[in-house]
Amino acid sequence: MLPRELVSTVGPITPGRPAEQLADPRQQALQRALAPQLGKALHGEVLAKLTDGSFVVKVADIPTRMLLPPGARVGADVPLTLVAVQPRPTFQIGTGTPVFSEAGPPLPEGADPAKAPLLMREGATAAGVGRAAALLQAAAAGAASLAGGAESRHTTLSRTGQAIGGVLAAAAKAETPQTAALGRTPVVAAASLDAASIAQGLQQAVGKSGLFYESHVAEWAQGARALADLNAEPQQQAAREGQRPLPTDPATAQFINLQLATQEQAHLSWQGNLWPGQPMQLEVRREVDEEQEGQGEGEEAAARAWHSRLRLTFPGLGDVDARLTLVGGALQLRVSASEDSAALLRHNQPSLAGALDAAGTPLAAFEVRSTGEPDKGKP
Structure with missing residues (x-):
């Protein structure tokens, strides 16, 4: 028999309501x-x-x-x-x-x-x-x-x-909307083919851009982040210089809006110099199948797709627009370049595939088109 005090707290049953179908x-x-x-x-x-x-x-x-x-x-x-x-x-x-x-x-x-x-x-x-x-x-x-x-x-x-x-x-009210975080210093100090150095430089550039400053402050308060890391971010630098930007200042409001958009869409945009004199634009977007979100951490990670877009202008290759999709550890690569550069990239596809296999990331798809050709792939 249930205790009297438990029975007395049971309320009337209300009719069930249909669940909202967010996955429509x-x-x-x-x-x-x-x-x-x-x-x-x-x-x-x-x-x-x-x-x-x-x-x-x-x-x-x-x-x-x-x-x-x-x-x-x-x-x-x-x-x-x-x-x-x-x-x-x-x-x-x-x-x-x-x-x-x-x-x-x-x-x-x-x-x-x-x-x-x-x-x-x-x-x-x-x-x-x-x-x-x-x-x-x-x-x-x-x-x-x-x-x-x-x-x-x-x-x-x-x-x-x-x-x-x-x-x-x-x-x-801003005349020119801010659509990307701006890099203040080059990712690497000089032109380099060292992928590890470039990856580490990009991680630091994005991490110190200020886009995730509030979450970094929370990590610092919990002892999971050093104060020196915060001091490298623009908000902390402004505070140390005695500046108090108003949230309604157009430049500050633009950046806050960019933070909200990054959080809301799981879409990060950054632009700056890869090395001195070499401009670069980078976009990274996470895509998760809503049907997979309730699964375990390992299963969700396997279902997660990462979309990246890299745009550069090289002295020899000209404009290069590379779009990468990483799903389940396999890479899909689509590149748009000038006609001569496109032919060069196609010729070196086996070398690229071999390097990716050696790194543990097989090349699942590879497409190169000349600038001006219609792009049939997913944006």
Whole structure:
């Protein structure tokens, strides 16, 4: 028999609610289509109003379905800023007091909106997720206020939400958006073919770029990172020089926005000099199959795909654009170069494959095209 005090705490059973299907292919396609617009000020064209009160809004030539504040009309132009892509695309509506709304793909033709409600996500917990979670919390709070009808006009955001909204608004005012972390010193001191030195230099360049400063501070507080490592990052250097950049300063806001985008999209962009006088652009993106996320650490690592893009201009080879995909320890490589350089790369493919095999990374696919040829591969 159960103890009396345990029985007395049992409450009534409430009906189960269907789980939100975040892995819906149409939702994933919408997220991929909107991802390049993250942090940008956009204009939404209201195309239609559905029977459940939601609207079909065209943003960057992409139709979406979202809730709008009271008074929205078909044909109106709505100023929007995309502030998040995951777990759902989230827009800041207007330029005044921040109001946020999540977006989904339009309903299939003939679907009943009443049977497919546009779900609004409740406030997220900021613990352990940092700035990105705080952004989602602010966005969700604003989205929830949309459902309150006229009362939403008197809804106020938390200090965190207001701070994030102010940063995003300041970032949108910058004439030239910052899309990559900038390297202040060359990756290696001189031209080199030493892959280990270049890899170590890139690791230090990205690690000291300031993109991950807050997480590094947390590691330092736990004794897992030396203070000397923090002193090499721009935020710490500014603090030591007595500078206190304001979050609403366009340059500071741009960098914070870049931090949020890096965290949100698992997409890192860096540009600087590989060695003195040799500019380089690097992009790294992690892709994880959502169906594999619940598996063990080893199984998830095997399912993880890393996409990288490396762009350089060499004196002899000219422009070289290399795209690499690493899946399960195997490398897929696609290179775009001038016609002469492309022929040279094809000729040396066996040497490359042999070197990769010796390093334990087999070459699973290799494609070289001349600049100007259509690229049929995945971007």
